[in-house]
Amino acid sequence: MKQYLGIDMGASSFKYGVGSSKGGLLHFGTVRIREKSLEHVKQNILDILEDVKEYPYQGVGLGTPGTIDRKTGKILGVNPNLQFFTDISPAELFPKDFPHTVLYDNDANLMALAESCLEPCRVCYGVTVGSGIGGGLIIEKNIFHGASGFASELGHTIAVLGGEQCNCGLQGCLEAYASVDGIRRQLQKAKSPFAGLDVPGMISRSKSDPLVKRVVADGETYLIRALSNVTTILNPDLIVLGGGAMDLGLYDINKIRKEVFSRISLAHRKDLKIKIARFGNRAGVMGGIILCERA
Numbered sequence: 001m002k003q004y005l006g007i008d009m010g011a012s013s014f015k016y017g018v019g020s021s022k023g024g025l026l027h028f029g030t031v032r033i034r035e036k037s038l039e040h041v042k043q044n045i046l047d048i049l050e051d052v053k054e055y056p057y058q059g060v061g062l063g064t065p066g067t068i069d070r071k072t073g074k075i076l077g078v079n080p081n082l083q084f085f086t087d088i089s090p091a092e093l094f095p096k097d098f099p100h101t102v103l104y105d106n107d108a109n110l111m112a113l114a115e116s117c118l119e120p121c122r123v124c125y126g127v128t129v130g131s132g133i134g135g136g137l138i139i140e141k142n143i144f145h146g147a148s149g150f151a152s153e154l155g156h157t158i159a160v161l162g163g164e165q166c167n168c169g170l171q172g173c174l175e176a177y178a179s180v181d182g183i184r185r186q187l188q189k190a191k192s193p194f195a196g197l198d199v200p201g202m203i204s205r206s207k208s209d210p211l212v213k214r215v216v217a218d219g220e221t222y223l224i225r226a227l228s229n230v231t232t233i234l235n236p237d238l239i240v241l242g243g244g245a246m247d248l249g250l251y252d253i254n255k256i257r258k259e260v261f262s263r264i265s266l267a268h269r270k271d272l273k274i275k276i277a278r279f280g281n282r283a284g285v286m287g288g289i290i291l292c293e294r295a
């Protein structure tokens with residue numbers, strides 16, 4: 001069985017693993033992005049390659065944040081959570097003499113691809129909730145990229161017209177309300193002493209502090225609205241929610257399921273399942289491996 005190296009590039013860390021979709025992961029690891037610079041993330045890649053050198057693999061599948069121009073292969077426009085990482089092909093992170101092919105796609109697309117392979121489904125919509133909000137649409141087990149590669153940017157759909165400033169330059173995006181960074185920025189703006197909390201801290205503080213409670217609840221409401229609209233437009237039979245904040249339970253999957261179901265038509269409810277990502281924080285890595293297996 002061929003093995004591949006899957007790498008999932010997040011805003012704060014790289015997750016990586018060697019394995020196959022059938023055999024699972026032989027090895028899994030994480031490296032922190034301590035400094036948001038191209039030099040530093042190139043070093044992160046070298047550290048990963050060093051760590052997996054004992055494992056035989058035939059290629060690399062990398063998930064990256066940002067929108068990828070399918071014509072040039074480069075990240076296009078503002079990459080909100082890794083701003084230095086734009087106008088570059090993600091394959092350029094690897095050394096010039098690297099012997100393997102490097103395939104890459106948007107991180108949320110790869111998470112959705114991996115999850116769609118675990119459940120019988122025709123149309124799967126995957127959502128990642130973390131520093132940002134990502135979306136990926138899988139039709140009959142294939143990633144839907146749109147005309148130029150920019151499909152499924154759920155995080156940058158409009159939640160509030162003329163609303164909060166988003167990292168992407170637009171205003172009122174879902175990400176500015178429902179992502180972890182969005183919640184922090186709103187707490188900061190309201191001069192909350194809890195603006196610097198990590199996700200577990202946010203969850204526990206939301207039980208006692210009315211402002212944290214409201215901002216987190218608003219984020220969940222905007223996400224529910226977006227998922228209801230996605231369902232009505234795309235008629236998926238599977239919606240999978242993943243990403244660091246969902247893994248930690250920032251939002252309640254049972255509540256999301258119940259609320260989305262109460263806001264869509266009977267026809268759209270009929271075949272729909274809404275689930276937590278089963279690969280958990282390894283979904284992006286597994287998606288990278290599946291991308292290689294398909295090539």
Ligand SMILES: [Zn+2]
Binds near residue numbers: 155167175
């Ligand atoms: Zn945005």
